[in-house]
Amino acid sequence: MKKTLEVMGQVCPFPLIEAKKEIEDIGSGDELVINFDCTQATESIPRWAAEEGHTITNYEQLSDAAWTITVQKNSLV
Amino acid sequence: MIQMLITGLICGILLGFVMQRGRFCLTGGFRDMYIAKDNRMFYALLIAIAVQSVGVFALIQFGVFEFSAGAFPWLAVIVGSFIFGIGIVLAGGCATGTWYRAGEGLLGSWIALFGYMAMSAIMKSGPLMPVNTSIQSVQLGSNSISETTGIPTWIFIVVLVTIVAAIVIRELKKPKVFIPQMKPKRTGLSHLLFEKRWHPFFTATLVGIIAILAWPLSVATGRIGGLGITTPSANILQFLVTGDQTLINWGVFLVLGIFLGSFIAAKASREFRFRMPDAKTGITSFIGGNVMGFGASLAGGCSIGNGLVMTAMMTWQGWVALLFMILGTWTASYFVFVRPRIKKTVASATTVTTA
Secondary structure: OEEEEEEOOOOOOHHHHHHHHHHHOOOOOOEEEEEEOOOOHHHHHHHHHHHHOOEEEEEEEEEOOEEEEEEEOOOOO | OHHHHHHHHHHHHHHHHHHHHHOOOHHHHHHHHHHOOOOHHHHHHHHHHHHHHHHHHHHHHOOOOOOOOOOEOHHHHHHHHHHHHHHHHHHOOOHHHHHHHHHOOEHHHHHHHHHHHHHHHHHHHOOOHHHHHHHHOOOEOOOEHHHHHOOOHHHHHHHHHHHHHHHHHHHHHOOOOOOOOOOOOOOHHHHHHHOOOOOHHHHHHHHHHHHHHHHHHHHHOOOOOOOOOHHHHHHHHHHHHHOOHHHOOHHHHHHHHHHHHHHHHHHHOOOOOOEOOOHHHHHHHHHHHHHHHHHHHHHOOOOOHHHHHHHHOOEHHHHHHHHHHHHHHHHHHHHHHHHHHHHHHHHHHHHHHHO
16 A cells, blocks of 8 residues: 655655655554655654654655655564 | 854754754654653754854864853743743644744644744843843852852763763663665665655754854854854844844844755755644644743753753753743643543443443
């Protein structure tokens, strides 16, 4: 299952805070697609995902100052 | 004038560029010490302070310029820094952070910046000047830690450098988590400058070097000081409304340079776009900018002026300001980030029980 979180226009640290909230509501193995435009989140979201043991299945820049990242919830939780 | 324009702009462009590419955000750093138990950015700041301290005191030793710390306006520093700490959380970035985010095209930061400049001018030459000067007149002896304690400054520098070196070694020895990155699309210099993630400690070292450079460049134009954001930001607005050219100094070109440097960095790395905040964020940014301007004017400096420069100069003002700035950031973070989360958890727990 895939769920999308639209946090375009939100400033840091809100994209990360929203992502942490959303990932609690999805099952392990499910994916969360996060679309964001906060520059600092290009650093903080992958770092959080890596430290929590989630897998990043897609990470790319969509256009000027716009990114998408897909985090697959780790199966241990 | 030409020299001021060129050296001030260059120093600012370098700083804006490095901060944008290195994601050097002190607000985020102070906030994450509390909400994410992550001290990386704070350690990075300590590195920048130590680098600058060694460099600037070496210049003073060689007689390049003289520095006098003056008296310590303790009440204004404590109250002002705490208020400043609250303001930077609301504004979504400290004074410098707001300048460089404005360069990334974030219109919320433009709003915060306007509030910050306006309130700083109101505090420094406007109707709130009497409040500002009366609180600042509560002073204690000397601002220099060395003069008060009778211990030579270089001993404090050695202690600081030792602590910072120990932290860096410990941090770099920690097992690394693999952090996925986007596929690189560029190579060579273009990749290093406009794409690659910079390690915060590397960025901090560059910030420290730029902070050293700022001293002789600024002194050469007659302004005895290093990096500074608040007074120059106020000066821009004061000049625009009075036309008084004496308000234009090295610092004014420095802050304009930060904006420009960040714009160049963001544009070249495809991170520039005009981004409009929603009404709620816009209002919070405006309030935050004003609170930040009030606090920084009272404290005699922001996270750069006090937190990076006055700390490196081994003054009470710098270190006391840093402590209270962090406490202010944590207080605001509790109300903005932590409490709403606790409330939500309690609310959902209640729902479960009733169901």
